[in-house]
Amino acid sequence: MSDAAVNxxxxxxxxxxxxxxxxxxxxxxxxGLYPTFMMSVFFLIPFIxxxxxxxxxxxxxxxxxxxxxxxxxxxxxxxxxTHLLVSVQFSVLASILSVMAAxxxxxxxxxxxxxxxxxxxxxxxxxxxxxxVIVAYSLSVVMSRSSGLPSFVEWLGxxxxxxxxxxxxxxxxxxxxxxxxxxxxxxxxxxxxxxxRELTEAAQTMGASPFKSFLTIVLPLLDRTIMAALVLLFxxxxxxxxxxxxxxxxxxxxxxxxxxxxALNRGNIPFAAALSMFFMAxxxxxxxxxxxxxxxxxxxxx
Amino acid sequence: MNLVRWSKAAxxxxxxxxxxxxxxxxxxxxxxxxxxxxxPPKGLSLQWYPAVFETNQWLEALTTSVIVAITAGIIAISxxxxxxxxxxxxxxxxxxxxxxxxxxxxxxxxxxxxLGMLIFWVEVGHVGQIWNIMIGHxxxxxTLPLVMISLGLESIDDEILEAARTxxxxxxxxxxxxxxxxxxxxxxxxxxxxxxxxxxxxIISYFLGQHATITLPVQLLASLRSGYSPIIAAASVMFIxxxxxxxxxxxxFGDLPKLLGxxxxxx
Numbered sequence: 001m002s003d004a005a006v007n008x009x010x011x012x013x014x015x016x017x018x019x020x021x022x023x024x025x026x027x028x029x030x031x032g033l034y035p036t037f038m039m040s041v042f043f044l045i046p047f048i049x050x051x052x053x054x055x056x057x058x059x060x061x062x063x064x065x066x067x068x069x070x071x072x073x074x075x076x077x078x079x080x081x082t083h084l085l086v087s088v089q090f091s092v093l094a095s096i097l098s099v100m101a102a103x104x105x106x107x108x109x110x111x112x113x114x115x116x117x118x119x120x121x122x123x124x125x126x127x128x129x130x131x132x133v134i135v136a137y138s139l140s141v142v143m144s145r146s147s148g149l150p151s152f153v154e155w156l157g158x159x160x161x162x163x164x165x166x167x168x169x170x171x172x173x174x175x176x177x178x179x180x181x182x183x184x185x186x187x188x189x190x191x192x193x194x195x196x197r198e199l200t201e202a203a204q205t206m207g208a209s210p211f212k213s214f215l216t217i218v219l220p221l222l223d224r225t226i227m228a229a230l231v232l233l234f235x236x237x238x239x240x241x242x243x244x245x246x247x248x249x250x251x252x253x254x255x256x257x258x259x260x261x262x263a264l265n266r267g268n269i270p271f272a273a274a275l276s277m278f279f280m281a282x283x284x285x286x287x288x289x290x291x292x293x294x295x296x297x298x299x300x301x302x
Numbered sequence: 303m304n305l306v307r308w309s310k311a312a313x314x315x316x317x318x319x320x321x322x323x324x325x326x327x328x329x330x331x332x333x334x335x336x337x338x339x340x341x342p343p344k345g346l347s348l349q350w351y352p353a354v355f356e357t358n359q360w361l362e363a364l365t366t367s368v369i370v371a372i373t374a375g376i377i378a379i380s381x382x383x384x385x386x387x388x389x390x391x392x393x394x395x396x397x398x399x400x401x402x403x404x405x406x407x408x409x410x411x412x413x414x415x416x417l418g419m420l421i422f423w424v425e426v427g428h429v430g431q432i433w434n435i436m437i438g439h440x441x442x443x444x445t446l447p448l449v450m451i452s453l454g455l456e457s458i459d460d461e462i463l464e465a466a467r468t469x470x471x472x473x474x475x476x477x478x479x480x481x482x483x484x485x486x487x488x489x490x491x492x493x494x495x496x497x498x499x500x501x502x503x504x505i506i507s508y509f510l511g512q513h514a515t516i517t518l519p520v521q522l523l524a525s526l527r528s529g530y531s532p533i534i535a536a537a538s539v540m541f542i543x544x545x546x547x548x549x550x551x552x553x554x555f556g557d558l559p560k561l562l563g564x565x566x567x568x569x
Contacts, residue, residue: 021395025388032388032400035381039403042441046418053421105317108310110564118553120318121562126545127321129495131502131519134538137526138324141331181321190563210306239411241505242523256413256505263417264509273421276414287409 047280054273063270071274080258080275087238087254094176095233099226101177102184107218109185110192121189128182132242139175140166140246172248176240180233187232191225228290235283255279325542332535350536360537363521370435370507370517371500375493377440382447382492387481390455391473401448408445415442416509423510430514438510439500446499447492450561454488455481487556494548501541 026032057066074080109120127135142149143165153159165171195218203213219226241256248254253261255275263272335345354360385404389397407415419438423429458481466476507517516524518537525534552558 025392025394025396029388031384035385038381042437046422050418050421108314118558121558122549122553125549129498129502129545133519133522138328141327193564259413276417280414
């Protein structure tokens with residue numbers, strides 16, 4: 001077959017797809033133009049501009065058009081690598097801790113009767129949507145010297161003199177994990193409601209303890225959902241800003257803080273844009289992994 | 303057997319207790335009589351609640367947040383409904399691509415979205431305006447009503463649509479008399495979620511506000527940095543109560559477990 005024939009064949013294949021899947025539907029449903037407009041102008045175009053800016057030349061106070069890789073080259077500088085490592089470390093630990101707490105918790109909630117279940121869900125939604133500012137603030141009250149756990153531990157006689165537990169590594173880790181728990185519950189909830197009760201009941205009739213049946217039946221059935229939850233929470237934690245600002249030490253600075261600091265305080269928008277591009281690429285790869293994990297999952301979302 | 307039941311109850315109680323503890327502590331701190339942060343509070347007083355409405359900067363931040371949330375909700379719904387309906391009616395690539403575009407904002411770390419939008423508004427020359435935050439939140443939070451409205455559309459029985467078509471209803475009439483009323487509860491729930499999340503959102507508001515437009519969470523963090531005051535706690539408590547009221551209403555008038563993806567056995 002000649003090249004021209006191959007080309008024509010490809011055009012024939014592409015043409016109808018474009019017409020049937022894009023042009024004709026839009027003709028039948030012209031309102032579709034409005035969401036297309038909104039998402040393109042206010043979401044897609046900002047990202048394209050950001051991509052362009054990530055190659056721009058930095059000037060004294062702002063940036064000018066250019067095409068250079070200097071900002072991406074800074075990914076090899078310690079400024080970037082240390083903060084990346086810190087963020088990854090916190091995100092891995094916080095997602096594991098919160099999932100460990102959330103799996104049994106969600107399983108129990110999914111077995112509640114309807115009314116208590118609805119109340120539990122309302123409560124979790126309230127905690128989930130609570131501003132990071134309020135959560136970080138209230139946790140800092142809990143960990144403060146004057147009125148939180150430290151003075152309680154002092155009162156118990158376990159330590160001689162109470163001191164504030166924040167800012168600190170553990171304070172930040174606890175804050176991030178705490179913030180993740182309601183989110184983890186909501187990710188796991190649909191799969192937990194799909195678990196077949198008869199399986200665990202059968203195991204217990206055969207003499208397995210509830211604990212054993214949870215370990216040997218429930219956990220293996222949930223493995224893909226749990227993996228997906230871990231990845232989602234990892235991404236979610238990587239974007240944390242307020243919690244590490246308020247509960248962490250300067251050396252606990254995470255990626256989102258680095259981006260905000262470069263963009264807003266140092267006026268280095270191109271570097272912040274390059275960081276965001278890297279961050280976005282990682283997020284997209286991880287999201288694709290979760291989509292793949294959920295596909296073909298016996299108890300996953302349909 | 304008893305031991306298992308006890309440890310299960312203890313675990314559930316501990317989890318709820320831990321998650322509730324910060325809320326209770328903030329509520330306690332807000333009742334302090336003096337301008338100090340004590341828990342348990344020293345001397346009871348409700349003076350900090352009216353103070354939220356009497357102090358100019360707090361009142362302004364609160365008003366800004368409410369206006370932003372209400373408008374962002376309308377923007378989000380106005381984008382989500384056509385996408386969901388489009389995909390439900392015509393399962394074409396175009397609609398699928400739009401649906402994906404509506405899912406992406408929520409999956410990305412908000413700081414990236416915030417920076418992208420900031421650069422966009424800088425390029426346009428329209429920095430720090432309240433509209434930027436409204437549109438920003440509307441686009442960022444479009445995912446929630448989109449998923450919920452799609453869920454509502456999926457729950458419409460094909461037989462009802464078939465019957466309407468047989469009786470000669472055109473698609474506009476089917477939309478206004480069947481589809482719209484049936485997805486309305488899902489739309490309202492989606493709207494409620496957007497409002498609550500917009501009220502609590504920090505980083506997009508912070509990037510786009512540029513110290514010219516200040517929302518309540520931004521004001522909260524700024525005041526925390528400049529020193530404690532029970533007003534902060536009082537404002538936080540009002541936030542929490544607001545979320546409780548909204549989600550209780552959603553649960554009262556809608557099927558909350560189903561909205562959150564619980565599997566319901568078919569009759």
